[in-house]
Amino acid sequence: MEPLRKHTGLVFPLNRSNVDTDQIIPKQFLKRIERQGFGQFLFFNWRFHDDGTPREDFSLNDSKYDEASVLVGGENFGCGSSREHAPWAIQDYGFKVVIAPSFADIFYNNCFKNGILPIELPKSVTDQMIKEAEDHQYELTVDLENQVVRDDSREVSFDIQSYHKEMLLNGWDEIAVTLTYQEKIDQFEQKTS
Amino acid sequence: MSQPKTIIEKIWDQHIVHEEEGKPNLLYIDLHLIHEVTSPQAFEGLRMKGRKVRRPERTYATMDHNVPTLHRNVIKDAVSKKQMETLKENCEEFGIRLADIHHPDQGIVHVIGPELGLTQPGKTIVCGDSHTSTHGAFGALAFGIGTSEVEHVLATQSLWQAKPKTLEVKVEGKLGTGVTAKDLILAIIGKFGVRFGTGHVIEYTGEAVRNLTMEERMTVCNMSIEAGARAGLISPDETTVEYLRGKRYVPEGEAFEETAAEWMSLASDPGATYDQTLTIHANEIEPQVTWGTNPSHCVPVGGKVPDPQVMSEEDDRDGVERAIEYMGLEANQDIESIPVEHVFIGSCTNSRLSDLKKAAEIVRGAKVHEGVRAIVVPGSQTVKKQAEAEGLDTIFLTAGFEWRDAGCSMCLAMNDDIVPPGERCASTSNRNFEGRQGNGARTHLVSPEMAAAAALEGRFVDVRKYASTVGG
Numbered sequence: 056m057e058p059l060r061k062h063t064g065l066v067f068p069l070n071r072s073n074v075d076t077d078q079i080i081p082k083q084f085l086k087r088i089e090r091q092g093f094g095q096f097l098f099f100n101w102r103f104h105d106d107g108t109p110r111e112d113f114s115l116n117d118s119k120y121d122e123a124s125v126l127v128g129g130e131n132f133g134c135g136s137s138r139e140h141a142p143w144a145i146q147d148y149g150f151k152v153v154i155a156p157s158f159a160d161i162f163y164n165n166c167f168k169n170g171i172l173p174i175e176l177p178k179s180v181t182d183q184m185i186k187e188a189e190d191h192q193y194e195l196t197v198d199l200e201n202q203v204v205r206d207d208s209r210e211v212s213f214d215i216q217s218y219h220k221e222m223l224l225n226g227w228d229e230i231a232v233t234l235t236y237q238e239k240i241d242q243f244e245q246k247t248s
Numbered sequence: 249m250s251q252p253k254t255i256i257e258k259i260w261d262q263h264i265v266h267e268e269e270g271k272p273n274l275l276y277i278d279l280h281l282i283h284e285v286t287s288p289q290a291f292e293g294l295r296m297k298g299r300k301v302r303r304p305e306r307t308y309a310t311m312d313h314n315v316p317t318l319h320r321n322v323i324k325d326a327v328s329k330k331q332m333e334t335l336k337e338n339c340e341e342f343g344i345r346l347a348d349i350h351h352p353d354q355g356i357v358h359v360i361g362p363e364l365g366l367t368q369p370g371k372t373i374v375c376g377d378s379h380t381s382t383h384g385a386f387g388a389l390a391f392g393i394g395t396s397e398v399e400h401v402l403a404t405q406s407l408w409q410a411k412p413k414t415l416e417v418k419v420e421g422k423l424g425t426g427v428t429a430k431d432l433i434l435a436i437i438g439k440f441g442v443r444f445g446t447g448h449v450i451e452y453t454g455e456a457v458r459n460l461t462m463e464e465r466m467t468v469c470n471m472s473i474e475a476g477a478r479a480g481l482i483s484p485d486e487t488t489v490e491y492l493r494g495k496r497y498v499p500e501g502e503a504f505e506e507t508a509a510e511w512m513s514l515a516s517d518p519g520a521t522y523d524q525t526l527t528i529h530a531n532e533i534e535p536q537v538t539w540g541t542n543p544s545h546c547v548p549v550g551g552k553v554p555d556p557q558v559m560s561e562e563d564d565r566d567g568v569e570r571a572i573e574y575m576g577l578e579a580n581q582d583i584e585s586i587p588v589e590h591v592f593i594g595s596c597t598n599s600r601l602s603d604l605k606k607a608a609e610i611v612r613g614a615k616v617h618e619g620v621r622a623i624v625v626p627g628s629q630t631v632k633k634q635a636e637a638e639g640l641d642t643i644f645l646t647a648g649f650e651w652r653d654a655g656c657s658m659c660l661a662m663n664d665d666i667v668p669p670g671e672r673c674a675s676t677s678n679r680n681f682e683g684r685q686g687n688g689a690r691t692h693l694v695s696p697e698m699a700a701a702a703a704l705e706g707r708f709v710d711v712r713k714y715a716s717t718v719g720g
């Protein structure tokens with residue numbers, strides 16, 4: 056996994072709460088057996104009409120967000136199914152950071168496994184960010200090391216578990232880390248069987 | 249005497265492989281269930297790194313999400329077929345038991361686990377599917393995981409997990425006649441919202457929960473994820489033990505009695521405390537129907553679609569407006585005036601034998617309303633066989649329902665069982681998200697009895713007016 060330390064990018068605002076994984080990537084695209092290539096299906100039903108033409112009423116189709124790499128969403132982002140295809144699609148589309156007032160647990164965890172940084176910030180702050188990004192080209196810098204998000208005028212800090220932080224900073228392969236505890240797993244199995 | 253503990257803490261403590269300040273715990277996983285959709289990339293990951301499956305015998309696979317429920321001998325969808333073949337090859341390569349599409353044990357992963365007795369109290373159970381919480385009905389700690397975690401469990405039989413907070417949902421009193429476990433869980437989510445469980449494991453307690461059968465308990469625990477919870481469970485009791493007696497993968501004879509005593513000792517101790525407790529009164533609950541696009545958007549069947557005009561920002565007025573528009577409804581519309589075109593009885597929430605029996609009771613001797621397509625999809629091939637032995641298939645078929653083979657089917661519409669855009673479905677599944685049952689499809693979540701009644705009347709009706717539900 057690619058390490059993620061610091062990232063500066065354009066914000067795509069998604070002012071909706073309870074964005075569920077069925078919205079992030081509809082199930083007809085879950086049949087693939089690869090990890091790559093899901094970005095084209097991100098928010099598919101919101102982005103495209105039935106005949107495949109882009110919908111003008113969905114702002115991700117607006118060229119001003121073409122370069123966006125930070126997604127700011129609403130409460131309970133990523134609720135619903137456990138499909139990791141959701142973070143795969145988000146990442147494959149080009150997002151590195153997702154900011155929301157709250158996340159669904161499984162989605163939040165899945166992000167870290169794929170080098171995406173999910174950040175929880177108070178709703179008053181995310182609302183402000185969404186407004187800015189709707190109005191004009193709005194850039195944010197995320198500094199994971201120091202746990203802050205900043206724009207031109209201010210800086211807010213965020214919480215993150217140190218375990219998650221280290222995983223992203225170092226781009227760890229979690230399984231390799233766990234395999235260093237193999238002996239303890241053996242002992243546990245002997246004790247309980 | 250030691251501090252009273254909840255079942256959640258007991259199971260957690262028993263499964264810690266490693267703990268260290270500032271880190272999640274490394275938790276041992278007793279049972280890993282896998283299916284065709286969320287596993288291929290995990291096996292591929294193992295192969296790329298030359299890793300093995302640590303405990304194939306603790307892993308069990310089936311095919312459920314995208315399998316056709318009709319004409320199973322020829323699978324037309326090439327991509328689905330590839331996914332099924334991939335699972336088969338992976339199970340062969342890594343030595344994992346598989347109930348494939350032609351196997352008599354095949355079915356929805358959360359239906360067959362309990363049916364085979366793989367699901368047992370006190371176990372940690374994971375699956376790459378969010379409704380793994382279903383298994384919590386047995387007093388197991390069961391939760392959904394992503395594909396990277398599937399790979400992690402395959403390789404290490406363990407997971408890094410932060411200790412969850414505990415949340416008691418206490419259901420006092422008794423459920424009324426014609427009010428089901430589905431109505432109970434919908435009412436809980438309707439009352440407390442789709443986020444109240446975030447970061448928590450829920451334990452359901454109280455008189456109404458104790459009175460539920462195992463199948464009803466599974467319906468309740470199944471939808472814990474719809475409340476945002478990591479898992480939901482119910483302490484084991486006699487009901488749990490009697491359900492498991494004689495199941496294929498539980499011990500027999502005296503060993504069973506010993507194991508059962510261990511199971512019972514896992515129940516939360518009297519006086520154990522939770523991080524939070526919420527209470528709801530069962531006797532106030534009525535049959536529920538969802539009108540919107542998340543499961544908290546529900547009201548009693550005698551109620552109306554809400555009016556966003558009278559709501560505040562806090563109540564997610566915009567979300568409600570969007571939902572009403574998506575659903576093609578009007579504010580203040582009577583629920584009983586909503587017509588349905590499709591009825592789906594199935595899914596890991598409500599596709600077990602007792603669900604089908606209760607629906608059949610309503611349907612017996614009647615006819616599906618003109619213009620309604622109604623399908624019954626048993627949760628497993630075993631359920632199907634049992635139902636046929638009791639003649640339920642005949643009741644449904646005579647009434648004009650379709651009778652299918654087991655799978656997830658119209659719950660998520662990955663196979664051909666799709667609700668067309670703009671059409672409306674009364675569904676016994678667990679998610680009414682936009683597009684869940686097909687692009688543009690409009691889903692109303694209900695109990696099997698309510699779905700059956702909607703099929704007969706072509707609109708939502710209060711199932712309590714059917715005499716046969718009285719006393720049941």
Ligand code: SF4
Pocket residue numbers: 312313356357358377379595596597655656659660677678
């Ligand atoms: S029936 Fe529906 S909710 Fe249950 S496992 Fe299948 S797709 Fe998921």
